[in-house]
Amino acid sequence: MLKTAKVTVHPDYKIAKVEKRLFGAFLEPIGNWVYGGIYNPKHPSADEMGFRQDILEAVREFGMPAVRLPGGNWISGWEWKNSIGPLENRKVQLDLAWFQIEPNIVGLDEYLEWTKRANTEPMFTINLGTDDLKSAAHLVEYCRHEGGTYWSELRKKYGHPEPYPIKIWYLGNEMDGHWQIGSWEKNPVGFGILTHEVSKVIKWIDCKAETVLSGVSDYSKHFPEWLMEALEQCYESVDYVSVHYYHSAPEGDIASYLNVSSVIEERLRAIFAICDYLQAKIGTPKKMYISFDEYGVMFGRQGEVTYGRRGWKDASKVFMQFRPREENVFIKHEPDKFVRRRRTSYQMLEALGVASILLTFIRNADRIKIGCMTGGLGGAIAFDGEHVWKNASYYPYYQMNRLAAEGMSILPVVDGPTFNTQQYALNDFNQCHSYEDVQAIEAAAVHHEEKGEVDVFIINRSVEDDIEVSLDVRGFEGYELVEHVEMYTDDITKGNSFESPEVIVPTLNTKTRMEDGKVIALTRKLSWNVIRLSKKSG
Known part of the structure; x- marks a missing residue:
């Protein structure tokens, strides 16, 4: 017998406007995402800067509203000052997040030039793992000040006379996580204070800037306490809380895989409650919004389980198991050598999984104002060393970007x-x-x-x-x-x-x-x- 369901939508069931940024993407130099991906001077379509125009064309065709870059865990070890100026003067460095060699061929100016050519808004992540307040201030001055100062004139000297159109600044990445370089896992109050000071300085340099607290990525040991303590220190100076979540279900368990929205909404309720409690405690009319700027869904294999609080003990152990290392080997990704394998299996499930997450964002449009699909570049807009095509995930992602953005979300x-x-x-x-x-x-x-x-x-x-x-x-x-x-x-x-x-x-x-x-x-x-x-x- 055919099963039936009723869905009711009504114009009076208004939630909020769906922001364009909800359908953004995330870009980090992992594997061939950058070197061999968006950048390959030997590719037939490469422009004068080495950017692959086939990928740029695909991003423009999609109408990508915004891209958070350049990382990711990678950002917490990156020194932006090593990546500007003549290529021969740039410093090659170790990337301790992904055990790579970072040549800094694609540096700060190149990332921002790529977003311009892709016709997308850059949302820039600042290193608050190994860098400090002074470096962050110099970065914003370099990018946003009109001229007449050392850093703004240096930008002009390097061929960029106009300030970059950066409106959103991410203050660190996953700083609550054990795995993060320079993690603040053990000192949320300290990180909240640092975030407050950096946000304050950014807005003194650029009064229209918006800032994002690196809020929630580790749900295993200290959620929600870490967020509570960090956000209280900077609630009045930041505009968003960054949330990351990667949903992993047992292999073959499709029900758990596609239940990703239930899990996310449960965690969002806790995050909203923290934000609203602090709003009441501080006594401010300011509402805190969410930037859900990394997400994905996948199947995972059964591994070792230890026991402690909530059944977890040490998430950093699991993170290191993600890439076991027996020797100190750091990979150098050549721009013209693409090593990432193509994925053609279970694309329909992946499409439904990421679509479910996006539906969750739309239903919570009153609080979630930014979204960045981790696989948006390289997953939905798929590419290898030679070609670009559309994976199944592309289609719901594209349709919601085209049809939902700037409309009024209606509760079904x-x-x-x-x-x-x-x-x-x-x-x-x-x-x-x-x-x-x-x-x-x-x-x-x-x-x-x-x-x-x-x-x-x-x-x-x-x-x-x-x-x-x-x-x-x-x-x-x-x-x-x-x-x-x-x-x-x-x-x-x-x-x-x-x-x-x-x-x-x-x-x-x-x-x-x-x-x-x-x-x-x-x-x-x-x-x-x-x-x-x-x-x-x-």
Whole structure:
């Protein structure tokens, strides 16, 4: 018997405007993301600076609103002053985050020039692991001051007469984590004070700047206490709290994999509560917003589990297991040698996983104002040493970027089949309790009132069942069905590649109909769906 679900959307169920930055990406020089990826002077499409124009064209075609760069764990050991000026004078250094040789061929000016050519907003990360307040002040002066000072004139000398259009500054990266170079894990109050001072100086240099506290990445040992103590010191000077989360589920456990939004929303509730408690404690009308600037979803293998608080003991141990080292070997990535393997398997699940995270952001648009997909460059917009193509993840990412940005998020009410998940512990760092009665249909909706458009995004997370959705849109009087776009595959083990770019692509579902203010749509198991409505003319 065909299973059914009801989804209700109404123009009065307003959440907040969906910001463009919600659909940004993240760029860090890991492997061939930079050297051999965006930069390869020997590539046939390379421009005069060595940037691959095929990748630049793909980023522009996507309409990437913003990119957080240049890192990542890498940033906490990088000295920006080593990366400016003539190439022959730049210092080659060790990257202790990823055990690489950093040549500084692509340096500060090159990263920012790349964002200009990609037509995307740069959101810059400052090293607060091994660098200090003075270095941060010099960096902002170099990038943002008009001229007449040592650092601003040095920028001009190096061929960049105008200040860079940086509005967002990330103050450190994952500074609560054991694995971070120069970690502040054991001193949240100290890091909060440092963040306050750096934010203050940045805004003295550029009164329109926005700043982000490096807030939550380690949920294993000291969440939420670390955030509480750090944010209290800088609440009045920063504008956002940075949140990172990588969801790892047991191999083959699709239910736990696609339950990523439940896990994220549970953690977001705690983060919102901390922010609101501190707002009340300080007695300020200022609302704290979230920058969810690293995220992903994956399958993980069963590893060793030790026991301590909440079942965890030492997450740094797990991090080192991520790349075991028996010798002091540091990799040098040559720009014309691409070593990263292509991934063609389980792209549909990855697409649904990251889409679920983006739906979570849309449903929490009143608090989450920035999002940066970790695999946005290199995953969704896929590339190797020669080619660029679109992985399955590209399509929901692109559709939400094009259709949801700057619209009003509308809260959907879903009632239909549910599923349960099992508790698991893959290692000391990746663990999750069980969940019951999770809605198999997940949805988000956006209303562009001035355009007369409504877009409803739906994931059928059921592993076994197609579900007929009755979408109640009677509140949108005078609207009609435009189209139902779906993405589905009978074989979830397959995916797109340069040679076979259309294994998984969106198609029109012409059987979907609208009657009496309800859209009746069959959503197939493990599918992505976009239902579009528009107001009748006249």
